Amino acid sequence: MWKKIQQNWEEWRGVILIAPSMALAVIGLRMIGVFQLLEWAALDQFFRWRPIEPMDERIVIVGITESDIQQMQKWPLSDRVLTQLIEKIQSQNPRAIGLDLYRDLPVEPGYQQFVEVARNTPNLIGIAKIEGDRLGESVASSPVLEELNQVSAADLILDGDGKIRRMLLSVRDSGGKTFYGLGTRLALDYLQDEGVELEMLDAHRGKVGLGKAIFSPLQPNDGGYVNADTGGYQIMLNFRPRFCLLSQQPCQLFETVTLSDVLDDRLLPDLMRDRIVLIGGKAASLNDRFITPFGYSFQEGGIRSGVEIHADLASHIISAALDGRPQIQFWSELEEGLWIGFWSTWGAILGWIFLRIRWKMIGVFFCGFGLTLITYGAFLLGWWLPVFPPLVALFGAAISITAYIGLLERHNRQTIMHLFEGHVTPKIAQAVWRDRHQLLNEGKLTGRKLTATVLFTDLQGFTTISESIDPETLMVWLNQYMNAMVNIVLNYDGVVDKFIGDAVMAVFGVPIPSTTTEAIAQDAQLAVQCAVEMGKTLRSLNRAWKASGLPTVAMRVGIATGEVVAGSLGSDQRMNYTTIGDSVNVA
Template structure:
């Protein structure tokens, strides 16, 4: 049992600190009186929220209102008062309270009424007059009628206001300057009324001034009762438990009584209070029912009505109809405040691991804890109001503040704890040594002490020591320099060093950042592995760079080989092409030579005939024509080849007509083209001239045509059309080359210009043709090339080249 209790106490250990702390702070605030205005305002509000009550038929108020004063004057003269008292006395009330100051006669004529008034005072033992026992601002009270004082038929009509002027306390008795105890008017009237009920005041504890009146027990109010704090008290006071002032009593006016316009026996066996209710009189008071925002506010209350209400309260208390308003003792109030603080604390604590609710998009997103705390606050208010109706005034605002303060403190503590836990979790997994040092170089301790970082120097033993006492001088001086740099500039300081530990070298990276006033945070990371890796990477990079250079050299050789292979293919084709006209020429020359020899033999023998001469001439003519035609063809082929070959081997720019030059290139490609069924056409503006490198253009055109012949028509039984279109756009010559072959697959389209990419490697393709084209266009000729293709529809290359290439551009 004890072990379970210990576990529970330890589980909520934070609450056992927060709850007493919160309760203690609130009790201190309450003791200072800072919550008194709020408590009194809620006290007033509870009165105003009370349900309406029936009229108390035991009390009748004779109200001297404004019209009575206008008719009879003020103060009311003795004759008028005599007539009033006779009319009231005639119906035999239990007690008559005269809430009028009559210390002096108020004659009407010849002082005749005053003697009769004194006679009535003497003959009416249940008549109680008033005096003001507490001095006013001028320092004097107001005496009662001398005859009434002599008969001891007077009472004090003083009412104790709070600091805000409201009457919330009831004065039952007080002592005058002579030390004589004077009963208050309300108490005197109530005691006189209750005599008929055989109820008398009994003393229960004279030292504690505890009295019993019927079913009610009265104890004097103390200065810190309820929401009051150090309230100055005089006389015997209790808390008010007022009735609802709205139409609470039977009221008749002076004029109604003197005119006989009152119900029969309205005063019989009742408590009758005579007083002024006229608005022009200053005998008005404010009560908890006046001046409110949330309750039912009534106008200010006349003194006579207030005394009637207090008397009604005392009579109802004695008869058990109304509870005496009481308060809890201070220990119980403290426990009450602590209970609400504990309730909110337990509720918040129980929610610390709760999963957040799943909200729908239509949900009004109020946190569950906020709703629960609001519900607790509402329950507190309702419980306090119900207890108030039962006659208990308990501390509400301290409990409210305890409820919400505990919630905020625990919520904040949870947030801080979660933040601290996250910080510790983060620090614990950081593989770096982290510690604080102040601006003077004093070691303040490790931050991530939960981490498994290897420590070169002990932590706890070095706290408070200077860095120079822990580290070698050179190392501590360097750290101090960067500490001062970080503090002066506010910027992160980063540096590396190499230290020797146990004969082994260790590389470290140090980061210093300002973490507080005159304080920095060190982060030290062991980067030995990183340094070794960097060294290995450096070596590998050197090897890779060497390999890359070798690959580039090999690629260059392959490109050159590809170029010369293309040129060699062209030479072979031209040689084969030239061989035909040369052979024809040789045959014609041989025929001519034979004919000449025969003609010469006939001439030498003298057998030359006209017919022989004619035959010889015909053979000579035909042979000459054959020789001329074939030699011209051979010369044309050689000339075109010579121009293209020179251009390919030359690094010089020159001006040339683009369309004418492409046609010459195609002429040199006729040996490759004549064994295919495909047709090559060139169209466009023949006047477009470029100042550029014709050899590069020759290589581009040759590679495009050869590429189409190699790849475009594989597996197709059709006569292909290879087409060059030349246009000009501004300072650009646009060469569009297209074929109607099988096209290029979409996944290969982005890779066609990459070196060594080919789909015909099994047929001897090197994958350098289009790569060479791309380099020639983009680098040598400073142009752009774009390829478009669709499977089954063919391929199109759009090449844009500057009309005039700057002379500073060199051919690579």
């Protein structure tokens, strides 16, 4: 079992090492915010790709346009005009009226009329900008609406790139008083008539139930955020699509009429009955416009007025509570880490199993495409999953494993060259390189039992000769002999195992084993032919030596075929490929 585990480790070592290492590196980069802007961009693209949804008919917007301002010849609207507007809207019996206009100061004429109509309109909700370092300077609410406790927060939260993705369900002022966001307050008033009330599910975590919906406050590292300021009770706003997917033209989000339409009685009699009505500015000159995920900048369809964003929040809450429309949810940090690790592992596996770069690229790009489809599908179901961290882990692991394989191949080539340099022919070296994955283990040629033929030669009377001539002449003479014998061994596909003084040991049938009877016999024949050739060459050498006044010599040859053990032998500092066994001793 241990041997099998060791074998699997050797086969998959690169994947086992690189996959978790890359995942941890990517998780570290995600924790310091490297991917935050990219994750926001991915979320925005998913919003733009999302199919169009039906218009929410429970909400009507009374938008104050440039034409309305020109017609009134005054901004802000006088209290008299505002009173007339509220009276006409209230006459249609809406469930709630949201006034997205700051009225902290009287705007004469008509202030007393406004006070009177406010006191007689219990479903009229005004706004204030709540004080706080995070939210900027405060703007007070209308005094009469504050007295009636008919005030909500109009504060909007901008992300670092200037876009709105989050909204406040509620926020506390510096005195500790809690205000619902405008959209929240209007939605709760609407749902109250449906018999739907807020229910605390988990006070410690801030989890509340509302009809079919469960709301949890946004945490600093949820989704693509890193250390976000999540003061107040924030949620991700699940915007209704502004673009029609096919036409890429702005779509109607809510029933929208103008100030002039209402004042001039150009509305259907029951247009606002039992609906939420929001009053707010839509004119560009009012500077109440914000970039949403549907736009890259202040482009058509990419921006919404503040009143539309408050309407979006009201629609988000009502649709979730009554219709079960998905909210944007997140995985825990542990689940995100496992998700990144999963794709890192896939990248490493693809890089490991595909040897050709082309197939690696195809495999990785298909996986990347699949990852994008999965995360987009999850988004449609209400989940914001990491996109770029797993993509980087996928590609990074594939690239790293490719580099690792390259280094491993280089190391193995150097190992083979070191072990066999000058000892084998290019033909055998090429065969060893071709089968390196079976032969090499941790930079060594593994020990293997195989059948080979061992050839052993030495010189008769070498000791006497070595004592009779000077050392320099001896080494020249001996090297001439060794060089000739080695060339013959290599010519017959043998491996020069070692030199022992004047002795030469050669092996036929290693390191690529001969597994058939015919191949083993062929090795033996090559060894015999090699020995015969050695004898002929030695006779030629003797004639040349005799003519030069050098000693002549006789050679003894031993050949044996049998089972041997071949592999790397030595220390970490010095390693040689050698053959041992009875057949070596017999030869």
